[in-house]
Amino acid sequence: xxxxxxxxxxxxxxxxxxxxxxxxxxxxxxxxxxxxxxxxxxxxxxxxxxxxxxxxxxxxxxxxxxxxxxxxxxxxxxxxxxxxxxxxxxxxxxxxxxxxxxxxxxxxxxxxxxxxxxxxxxxxxxxxxxxxxxxxxxxxxxxxxxxxxxxxxxxxxxxxxxxxxxxxxxxxxxxxxxxxxxxxxxxxxxxxxxxxxxxxxxxxxxxxxxxxxxxxxxxxxxxxxxxxxxxxxxxxxxxxxxxxxxxxxxxxxxxxxxxxxxxxxxxxxxxxxxxxxxxxxxxxxxxxxxxxxxxxxxxxxxxxxxxxxxxxxxxxxxxxxxxxxxxxxxxxxxxxxxxxxxxxxxxxxxxxxxx
Numbered sequence: 001x002x003x004x005x006x007x008x009x010x011x012x013x014x015x016x017x018x019x020x021x022x023x024x025x026x027x028x029x030x031x032x033x034x035x036x037x038x039x040x041x042x043x044x045x046x047x048x049x050x051x052x053x054x055x056x057x058x059x060x061x062x063x064x065x066x067x068x069x070x071x072x073x074x075x076x077x078x079x080x081x082x083x084x085x086x087x088x089x090x091x092x093x094x095x096x097x098x099x100x101x102x103x104x105x106x107x108x109x110x111x112x113x114x115x116x117x118x119x120x121x122x123x124x125x126x127x128x129x130x131x132x133x134x135x136x137x138x139x140x141x142x143x144x145x146x147x148x149x150x151x152x153x154x155x156x157x158x159x160x161x162x163x164x165x166x167x168x169x170x171x172x173x174x175x176x177x178x179x180x181x182x183x184x185x186x187x188x189x190x191x192x193x194x195x196x197x198x199x200x201x202x203x204x205x206x207x208x209x210x211x212x213x214x215x216x217x218x219x220x221x222x223x224x225x226x227x228x229x230x231x232x233x234x235x236x237x238x239x240x241x242x243x244x245x246x247x248x249x250x251x252x253x254x255x256x257x258x259x260x261x262x263x264x265x266x267x268x269x270x271x272x273x274x275x276x277x278x279x280x281x282x283x284x285x286x287x288x289x290x291x292x293x294x295x296x297x298x299x300x301x302x303x304x305x306x307x308x309x310x311x312x313x314x315x316x317x318x319x320x321x322x323x324x325x326x327x328x329x330x331x332x333x334x335x336x337x338x339x340x341x342x343x344x345x346x347x348x349x350x351x352x353x354x355x
Contacts (some may be wrong), residue, residue: 024051027056074096074117075095076321076324077160089323090323097116097119100118112133113137123139143192146179150179151178152179157316159188162192164214177197184206185210186317187211188289188318190288207219209313209318221240225245226245232257241262254275271302281293294309328353
């Protein structure tokens with residue numbers, strides 16, 4: 001097991017050749033790692049360093065506060081051989097579980113988070129921070145939480161939000177949050193929703209190419225969103241909007257999804273399809289995320305941007321299992337036992353996993 005971890009770390013470390021920043025290894029109870037905790041790694045990191053959070057079986061890393069521009073990389077999620085997982089994507093199937101991360105300073109502007117498995121009540125909190133990219137993470141009944149924030153250029157893409165509290169939420173404490181370009185795209189909401197304060201100010205907020213799969217999925221916000229190419233798979237989905245939002249080319253199972261949307265939202269009924277998602281996905285795909293690949297019937301629905309509706313369309317198509325854009329080992333063969341001081345044959349296969 002130690003050898004496997006070393007090989008995976010070598011693959012991630014390949015990106016160090018592309019820049020001067022340092023890649024720090026975090027792995028609990030491993031004396032070969034740089035640090036055992038995320039907070040310790042942050043406290044010792046420099047601007048634009050990368051923190052590679054290595055998975056440990058049956059262990060969740062405690063939360064951490066980040067006040068520095070850093071990149072966090074985990075292993076991804078939904079691996080293994082069970083019917084609802086994606087085999088053959090990575091040799092080591094354990095996920096990098098983290099309770100929470102808090103970005104609480106403008107000094108953390110430009111940070112990125114890839115491939116982590118969040119479990120905490122306030123999994124990823126953004127406060128007084130901008131230019132954040134949250135990509136390819138698993139929010140395990142845990143939210144992305146904006147707390148009294150004025151932010152710009154925040155991108156939440158390619159994530160999997162599970163259960164009721166797997167959602168994107170804002171709180172302004174009686175004040176008013178301002179978002180200048182907030183992108184929520186190519187995510188899966190399996191029970192959760194988008195819940196922004198109705199008096200938040202949104203300036204260019206594309207919400208597109210998401211799939212909402214749970215009962216009671218909804219989008220709650222005020223004004224300024226561009227809501228396109230989303231698919232609401234189950235009955236009971238609702239849109240609670242104030243005004244001046246654009247809604248085009250969304251596909252909804254429930255015939256009443258748009259019924260209560262005020263008429264002063266733009267292009268409300270021009271291209272949206274209600275009451276028809278039957279047969280639009282490929283049959284027989286047993287994966288929590290691959291199952292949302294469109295069938296020929298689904299591909300026939302026109303999209304706003306000319307690609308396809310749902311998570312595999314648009315400029316940032318969904319990548320299975322949140323595989324981060326670094327080299328990984330997807331196949332590994334070695335003997336279960338070895339003789340001390342003798343060589344062991346190891347065969348492994350890699351892929352680059354580009355952006």
